[in-house]
Amino acid sequence: MLNLLLQTDFKNNGSNTDLKRFRQQSFIIEYLYRNGKASNPELAKLTNMSSPTINKLIVELIEYGIVQDLGYGDSIGGRRPNLYGINPNAKYIISIDIDCRMIKMGVFNLRNEAVSEIITYFDNVKNKQQVFEGIFKRLDQLLSQLNYKTSRFLGIGISLPGLIEAKTGETYSDLLIDGLSLEDAFQNRYDLPTFTGNDSRVMALGEQAFGAARNKNNVLCINICDGIGMGMIVNGKIYEGKSGFAGELGHINVVDDGDLCTCGKRGCLETVASGTALIHLAQKGISEGKQSVLTELTQGDLHEIHVSTIIKALENGDAFAIDLFSKAGAYLGKGIAGLIHIFNPEMVIIGGKVARARHFLIDPIQQSLNKYTIHRIKQDTEIVTSTLEENVKLLGAVAMVMNTLFEQENALLN
Ligand SMILES: [Zn+2]
Incomplete structure (x- = not known):
């Protein structure tokens, strides 16, 4: 980071003493970036360096415009410590x-x-x-x-x-x-x-850095959009698999001889629980005569049914829409049950636009988990919807x- 922040190539230009200093400053920068702020005694303790050394390193980083003096923090007895943070507009x-x-x-x-x-x-x-x-x-x-x-x-x-x-x-x-x-x-x-x-x-990565997965080491993030994907945090690291295809949760089979999926197989989870599937099932149900507020919301034009329209219907207490999400949640729960047995995660985060249905989706998932998981293993896992929303x-x-x-x-x- 220092390399990029200073636009220098210190590995090739610096002496060994420089390299040591860069290493120490690089640590300080990463710590401040990830934790927001720190005091001199806190950094001294973390790095096993003396307070004057830390001070020298920080003064230099302030001169470079990378670190900022944030003023005094709260006292934990004694003098209030001075706090330092990253200059947010350095880069x-x-x-x-x-x-x-x-x-x-x-x-x-x-x-x-x-x-x-x-x-x-x-x-x-x-x-x-x-x-x-x-x-x-x-x-x-x-x-x-x-x-x-x-x-x-x-x-x-x-x-x-x-x-x-x-x-x-x-x-x-x-x-x-x-x-x-x-x-x-x-x-x-x-x-x-x-x-x-x-x-x-x-x-x-977003959940790990800024959201519900912060400070957690074993988390599954399920992204339900047009399709269904999954990001896995295993032992604190993102798991990618051999070719980067790990996490294709949408293509596990949940319906024998079910509908054709975009992947060319039949009965994938995506065909019954993704955003695309929910829209398709809503259109199908209504054209077969199901009563729903969706007809009114779309003025009878079935092409105007989006995930957001179905969620609006849910919020209006529409029984047909609630039923669609109950079925989707039940299938998702079945898939997640398998994952919980394999990964023993501390948290499963459900995100993506379909997750904006919140408890209309989480409740049927929970019911399905009660049915398909061993209670002792399920106890360890919290199921939540993403709080980071759109960004x-x-x-x-x-x-x-x-x-x-x-x-x-x-x-x-x-
Ligand atoms: Zn598929």
């Missing part, structure tokens, strides 16, 4: 979230706060070239409004939908733009390191950039 991160149908982007500071407007618009993610042309155009506009030099940015983080083409096995991150990989295309255009991640794993993946992509840069620097220094 910025560009974050992009390509969702089921919606694309978002924004610029964040080192306190993980948005410093630009969050641009949100709809696009058809199936047309990949068009998606990226649209992103380039809007990002160019956003950056020209901010008018910051490239050197003020640390990198770009992109959350990508976990779509896998059934025929080719191609994923969104395999995409080439003008013969370049996605990362290289962004890196070339903006001259910034670019990192991409599967949306469910990016969501897990979880933008924040997750910021965390992805920061985690990767810290890891790279630590590898370089150690």
